[in-house]
Amino acid sequence: MWNDWKSWIKRRSPAQVITAYYIVSVTISVMLLRLPGVHLPNVEVPFIDTVFTAVSAVSVTGLTVVNISETYSVFGYFVIMLIMQFGGIGIMALGTFFWLLLGKKIGLRSRRLIMVDHNQYALSGLVQLVKEIVKIIVVIEIIGTLILGFHFLKYYSTWEEAFLQALFASVSATTNGGLDITGASMIPYAGDYFVQFITIILITLGAIGFPVLIELKEFLFRRKWDLDVPYQFTLFTKLTTITYAGLLVFGTLIIILLEFQHFFRGMSWHESFFYAFFQSGTTRSGGLATMDVSEFTMPTLLVMSIMMFIGASPSSVGGGIRTTTFALNILFIWHFARGNKDIKVFRRELHHDDILKSLVITILAMIICFTSVVIMSITDKHLQLIEIIFEVCSAFGTTGLSMGITAELSNIGKIIIMVLMFVGRIGLTSFLYIIGGKTEKTNYHYPKERIIIG
Amino acid sequence: MWNDWKSWIKRRSPAQVITAYYIVSVTISVMLLRLPGVHLPNVEVPFIDTVFTAVSAVSVTGLTVVNISETYSVFGYFVIMLIMQFGGIGIMALGTFFWLLLGKKIGLRSRRLIMVDHNQYALSGLVQLVKEIVKIIVVIEIIGTLILGFHFLKYYSTWEEAFLQALFASVSATTNGGLDITGASMIPYAGDYFVQFITIILITLGAIGFPVLIELKEFLFRRKWDLDVPYQFTLFTKLTTITYAGLLVFGTLIIILLEFQHFFRGMSWHESFFYAFFQSGTTRSGGLATMDVSEFTMPTLLVMSIMMFIGASPSSVGGGIRTTTFALNILFIWHFARGNKDIKVFRRELHHDDILKSLVITILAMIICFTSVVIMSITDKHLQLIEIIFEVCSAFGTTGLSMGITAELSNIGKIIIMVLMFVGRIGLTSFLYIIGGKTEKTNYHYPKERIIIG
Ligand SMILES: [K+]
Ligand SMILES: [K+]
Known part of the structure; x- marks a missing residue:
């Protein structure tokens, strides 16, 4: 049995394994969410809404067509927390694993640490890696629960x-699940800056990417005799952390700027700041909110949409095109405009294949999201364009923020949002390989011919 | 004087020359449009509106804040036609010229034909090329005027x-100027399929790209003894023509599909077809319309927006990211998903630099258009989101279609639309070099390091 599974997995591509994991998780989740005792007495949930909740929890998005606290029992809460763990940690572990396995190494140290053998398809390495990730995430969740609980x-x-x-809030924040059992997301804590601060930290630890956590752990728990040598973070960690921080700061400033005469009118500076800061931070992938985001004005909603579209770091619990993809786009456009095709950053050069991939992923993501908006503008005519755009970006970024329309979606609308959550969560790299099918390697070449571009 | 100019132009980059030509054209146009006798008696036009009309005519976009037929005299009409000629043909000639000069050859035949010497900066070649382009376009315009006039x-x-x-209609269609002196675009001819058919042909001849016209001319007027050898069109011509035709057919079908239960309800099949066909064709860059496009539903307006964003062929009178850019994007995503980085098409291979450029241009264009929409959603709050998106795509694609809001724009809104018409018309390749400034060539390299993408 074990050997059968081992041999099956050996013949599969990473994209297939991740997709299979996702589909199995959703299927099991649907079954769990139909167990007796999961719902509150006398609550009936249509089947498509159960599927929607399962997809939302597995993809740790947090968009819901039902109000969790009015629908599920305490047993139901535990089921949902379990699903978020499997969706958040499981896909993160698999993604990191395959990335290591395919030789795109994070750096020797990290590889040694997680003991994945580069040259063989070591399932023991996978087990080891999953253990490491689960350990780190669960420790973060427990600390979060204790701090918030008291x-x-x-x-x-x-x-x-x-x-x-506290437990549900901590799990929902750390896995970036974005679901809530308060009945109104983080709005009850809109005046409690301590809770917001802890929550943003938990969200960030989940969304910053597993390799960053590993390196952070290494950096903090260095042996004494290593302290003389300056610790060298990888390029990935530097790039994703700076992008993450940059987006947080940019988002906060732009929300303050766009709303100080609107939603923030008459508020104190610290109220405005915390509203802007939390709502900026949550667009990375968190999805919890301290306010009804539909009260923001159009420009803010557009900026938040694009920030959700960008999403979280790779190998994290988040979605979207990912921070590194965004960073490479900006860096490359900047260099390209100056006639330079090599990107030099932090005394390292980026690989051309990675640049190409980041450009392709961005364009494909835009095509997918645009197509979704067009289809939903047909099937869900009752919605405003900005409501659809916001919902689509939120689903693709597996963020889970909404202008409050999720429950009103048509069945086709719900299916599109579910597909977007799936694509956003597994990432477009995997998605590309699924739609691309078998690789066609050709050995012949035609003469090259230039053509005129834009 | 002539030598001074020759030596000045030799020290300039193509982008600088094209931009200079554009700015000089706009400045002269503004002066011409303030001449006495240009306006109808007792008509006053604010200065910013004159600038807007000049930019719209030079960039052959056709968006207007004034109604031409109620504002300008017959002398004014001739001034506007002259401006459209200089904007349409001039920038097309310069663009083609530099493209040839920089060694990205269209093919030996075409180069020989237009007698541009590859190895020296031949101003005589430029003069020759401009003459050739002017000749072809003017012949098309005269034929168009005669057919329409009778x-x-x-x-x-x-x-x-x-x-x-007929003259104004022919010039406006061929240069893709998109302006009209009927007072209501092509709506008076909404039932006249002959006029529509001729107009779409004129628009297409202007927007299909000058190299295609040259090859078409060669193909049609081959000497007898050449007829034995099959004529070999260039890759550029094949790609741009097929993309152009594909977009026309796709647009027509999708508009019929989206509107047959809405705008087309109760219409005959040929009425529906011609409305869809004309409005699909005009999104390439024409900008004339046989109906008030704001009567279309949301999904149609979104699809038309993206079609205007794509725009016309390079080296044409149109704007947008260009058909070839769009084609390369789609081809490359398709090949990339199959694990293939070489694009083979029509027994030729595309150059990697061209692919990279097409990806960068697309993303940059999206960033520019998105930023414009956000700014206009601040400065022009009275407008609906779809109206802004449609207007922005129309300006960037130098299409000139509008949901009827151009005259209502705020001054900042007008400036943004003017900038978009400029950027869309000169093309993002040129724009990139302008914002990029001096090329930084570096000879050192850092170690390459892989990072995780989406
Ligand atoms: K989320
Ligand atoms: K036009």
Whole structure:
């Protein structure tokens, strides 16, 4: 049995394995979410809405057609938390694993650390890697639960209630699941900056990418005799962290700028700042919100849409085109305009294949999202264009923010959003290989001929 | 004086020359449009609106904040036609010239034909090329005027009126200027399929690209003894023509599909077909319309927006990212998904630099258009999102279709639209070199390092 599985997996491409994992997870999740006792008494959920909830939880998006706290029992909460763990951590582990395996190494140190043998398809390496990722994420979740739990004692009358809320909030934030059992996302904590700060940190630890966490752990727990040598972070870690931070700061500033005469009118500076900061941070992939985002004005909603489209770091619990893809696009356009085709950054050069891939992924993502918007403008005529654009970007970025229209979607609309959550979560690299099918290697060449471009 | 100019032009980059030509043309156009007798008696046009009209005519876009027929005299009409000629033909000639000069040859035959010496900066070659382009375009315009003029005798009481209308219509269609002196674009001819058919042919001849016209001329007027050898069209001509035709057919079908239960409800098949056919064809860059496009539904408007964004062929009178850029994007994504980085098409291989350029241009164009939409959603709050998107794509594609909001734009809105018409017309290749400034050639290299993409 074990050997059968080993031999099956050996014959599959990474994209196939990740997709299979995703589909199996959704199927099991649907079954779990139909178990007796999962729903509150007298609550009926249509089958497509169960599937939608399962897809949303496995892809850790957080868009929902039902209100979790009014639909599911405490047992249901635990089922949902379990699904978010499998969706968030599982796909992150598989993605990192294949990336290592295909020889695109993070750096010798990290590889040694997670003990994946480059030259053989080591399932023991996979097991080891999954263990490492689960360990790091679960430790983060437990710390988050403890910090939030004690703090929540001032909101909830019993320890059980406070720690249940804290556990769900911590898991939802760390896996970037974006679901809530408060019934109104983070709005009850809109005035509690401590909770918001902890939540943003948890979201960031989930969305910054596993390789970054590994290197951070290495950096923080270095042995004494290593302290003399300056620690060398990988290019990936530098690039993704700076992009992540840049987007957070840019988003915060632009939201303040666009809303200080609108939504923030009459608010204190710290209220405005925290609203902007949290809503900027959550677009990376978190999906929790301290306000009803539909109260923002059009320009803010457009900027947030594009930030969700960019999404989180690769090998993380997030979606979208990914931070590195975005960074490479910007860097390359800048260099290309100056007549330079090599990108030099942090005393390293980027690989041409990676640049090409980032450009292709961005354009393909735009085509997919644009097509989705067009189709939904046919099937969901009752919605405004900005509501559709926001929802599509949110699903593709597996962010889970919404202008409040998810429950009103037509069945075709729901299916499109589910497909987008799937594509956004597994990432367009994997998606490309699925739609591309078998590689066609050809050995012949035709004469090259130049053509005029734009 | 002539030598001064020769030596000045030798020290300039193509982008600088084209931009200089554009700016000089706009400046002269503004002066011409302020001449006495240009306006109808008692008509006052604000300065920014004159600039807008000049930019619109030089970039052969056709968006207007004034109604031409209610604002300008017959003398004014001739001034506007002259400006469209200089904007349409001039930039087309310069673009083709530099493309030839930089060694990206169309093919030996074409080069020999237009007698541009590859190895020296031959101004005589430029003069020759401009003459050739002017000759072809003017012949097309004259034939168009004659065909339309005799036909228009059934609409207009005098020969003068009929042939003035025909001349303006022919010049506006061939240069893709998109302006009209009927007061309502092509709506008066909504039932006249003959006029529409001729107009689409004129638009296409202008927008298909000058190299295609040259090859077509060669093909049609071959000497007898050449007839034994099959004529070999260049890859550029094949690719751009097929893309052009493909977009026309796709656009027609999709408009019929999206509107047969809406705008086309109750219409005969040929009415529906011609509305769809003309409006599909005009998105390439023509800008004339046989109907008020704002009567279309949201999905149709979105599809037309993206078709205008794609725009016309390079080295033509049109704008946008260009047909070849779009074709290369689609071809490359398709090949990339199959693990293949060489694009083979028509027994030729495309150059990697061209592919890279097409990807960069597409992404940059999306960033520019998206930023414009965001800014206009701040400055022109009174407009709907789709109206802004449609207007932005129309300006960037130098198409000139509008949902009827151009006259309502704020001053900042007008400036953004003017900038987009400029960028769309000169093309992003030129624009890239302008913003990029001096090339930085470096001889050192850093170690390459892979990073994780999406
Ligand atoms: K999420
Ligand atoms: K036009």
